[in-house]
Amino acid sequence: MKNPYSDETFLARWLNGSLDAKEKIAFEKSEDYRKYVTIINKIDTLDSPEYKKDKIFRAIKNDIVRNKKNTSLIPNWSYGIAATLLALIGLFFFFNKATTHTTDYGEQITIKLLDGSEVILNSKSELSFKESDWKNNRKVTLSGEAFFKVKKGSDFLVETASGNVKVIGTEFNVNTQKDFFEVICHEGKVKAIGYNSNEAILVKGKAFRVANNSVENWETPTTKPSWISGETTFTNTPLKQVIFSLENQFKITFNKDKIDQNQRFTGSYNHENIELALKTIFVPMEISYTFNNENNIVLVKE
Incomplete structure (x- = not known):
């Protein structure tokens, strides 16, 4: 079977932006083009560092050379397509991988984040975050309850199903369940955003809660959550x-x-x-x- 593209590194050169005008026009009319654009769009939606197409090009080209065979029932150019597909899928899963910590009944664990921030996770809770983009995006996802000691730096975001908490550097407790969202600030300042866009700026000793669509605020003298002790x-x-x-x-x-x-x-x-x-x-x-x-x-x- 004749290679439908000009050479075995065609798709790699497309990723690298090296196609000439004629090749580019012909490729964009093909069914393969639509398939590969779909994959690229999936990767572009990832909350991850921007990948380098020239590195992908070199890796795919090396893969093609390693896997090239002199005689085969499968046309040689298809190995290039397979190598490209594998590389793209590999990128998708690598950048999308999250680190997850969970606790059992009556269990507490302490988690050290990459920037030195600390999280104490209460019983039957879950915390996840992506290490690959931590320097650019300090964001964690929480289900249950946790106490945070956040190092100063860029914005730090806690996402939950019931609301979000945004800070720079501070100490605070978050308790989130279905139809329940509670934030207590123990040090510094935090912004709590509950469902239905209810929000509050909290300083040390201030607490905020949204329960059954009712917003509540109160004060607490505690310096840390009692459940830790x-x-x-x-x-x-x-x-x-x-x-x-x-x-x-x-x-x-x-x-x-x-x-x-x-x-x-x-x-x-x-x-x-x-x-x-x-x-x-x-x-x-x-x-x-x-x-x-x-x-x-x-x-x-x-």
């Missing part, structure tokens, strides 16, 4: 979030059909003793709790 504290927090915290800490579930999960709780519980934690939260709220089995508890309003 083994005790979780709540300030006028919906009971639904308090229960969610208990589930993540002790690996238990609750039957909540007979209580109002929207009522508010202010107080704390200790991570060491589940019985004491249940008594501390539910007795003042006049809610009885009964173990249905080892890992399930039934709640009933008294």
Whole structure:
């Protein structure tokens, strides 16, 4: 079969911008052109450093030379296409790869980021970020709760399903669940942006929350989250979030059909003793709790 292009490095030269006018016009009319443009567009959408086409050209050309065969049922020019495709797909997955950290029930881990910033991840939480573009784009994605100690530098962005936090260098806590977004500033200044575009600028001791489409602000004297030291504290927090915290800490579930999960709780519980934690939260709220089995508890309003 005749090579439809002028030589085996045709596609590599296209990537490098080295085609002459005649070659370029002919190629842009082909079906292959549309396919390769689709791949290039996919790569261009990546949040990654700009790749160098001349390096790709050299790598692909070397690949073609290594894989060239004198006799084959497959035409030689197809190896060039395959090499180009593999190189592009390889770039796509390399630049799109994220580093992810997760915690189990009752577990906390400390993560050192590439710029020296530190993240303490609370139980049943997940943090991910891309190392490849960290110098240009300090951005992490969070599900659950974490305490951040951010080194000064370029903008630092925390993205969550319920809202975002933007800072330069500071210490703050983020707790995000479905229909719940809470940010407490412990040092410096942060900008919290909840869903529905609710936002606030927070300085040390200020807190911001969006729960069930309701925006709340309050003050706290704490210098760091209490959960880091083994005790979780709540300030006028919906009971639904308090229960969610208990589930993540002790690996238990609750039957909540007979209580109002929207009522508010202010107080704390200790991570060491589940019985004491249940008594501390539910007795003042006049809610009885009964173990249905080892890992399930039934709640009933008294």
